[in-house]
Amino acid sequence: MKECLLCTKRLADTPSWKSLLGLDQQTIICEDCSKKFQRAEIKEEDTSVLDKVTSLYTYNEAMRDYLHQFKFLQDIALSSVFANELRVHLPKDAVIVPIPMHREKRIVRTFAQVDELLNSAGVPFVHLLEKTGTEVMGEKTKAGRLTMKPLFKLIGPLAIEQKTVILVDDIYTTGTTLRHAATVLKEAGAERVEAVTLIRA
Known part of the structure; x- marks a missing residue:
């Protein structure tokens, strides 16, 4: 059993x-x-550089414990807990791009949590972005976030001109990370950039 x-x-x-x-x-x-787990069902249209943001759950005590066990205790089996919900919100005709983890953090964590969430959901994705630094958004003031250098650079040969790209991340806190990523993709020619996050803090 x-x-x-x-x-x-x-x-x-x-x-x-x-x-x-x-x-x-x-x-x-x-x-x-x-x-x-408390459903959020947040859908925001036309939020600055992001055309749409969808968040599935709120950040409550149960979700905090889940994230701790999944990300920091490296329990990769938990990547499948929300697979069905993610699959429903990620259309097959869009280019799915996970928010990348910096290579130094990936060595420490042993796996990229967003990649594993998508793998468990059976959702194809491509890596178009590379993180340029190891900054933690939650540790920065609003003024500090506004004066930051770009967090990402474009990689990969895939042409995204006139396409819809959906960024996927585990948690939305201030939106800074997603806006930085969306800016790079829009500058590369993406017609529309949306985001789906598992959690809204």
């Missing part, structure tokens, strides 16, 4: 015709844990 990835409680195993045919969405956390 399977156990919840978050609390290790045994999951109820109730076979259905969908599960027998392999069509059922896999349950990996229990109902009690699932209820602790």
Whole structure:
């Protein structure tokens, strides 16, 4: 019998015709844990350089614990917890671009969390951006964020002229990271740049 990835409680195993045919969405956390996450359903249109921002969940205690276990305790299995929700919000006809992790941080963390969220959701993506520094946005004042150098540079040969690009990140705090990324993509010719984040702080 399977156990919840978050609390290790045994999951109820109730076979259905969908599960027998392999069509059922896999349950990996229990109902009690699932209820602790608070949906945000935030959709903002035309926010400065970003044409649209969608955030799926709010940053509450349950989400804080999830992020800590996933990112800092390196529990990569948790990348699949929100796979179904991400899959629904990422259209197949767009260019999906994860916000990259700086190579130094990736060595410490051992994996790029946004890449793994997309892999678990089965969503194809391309790396078009490279992070230029290791700054932490939450540690900067508003004035400091306004005077920052560009956080990203463009990489990769993919032409994005006249295309819709969707940036994906785990958490939206001030929006600075996403706006820096969107600016680079717009300057490279992207017609529209949207963003989908798992969490809104």
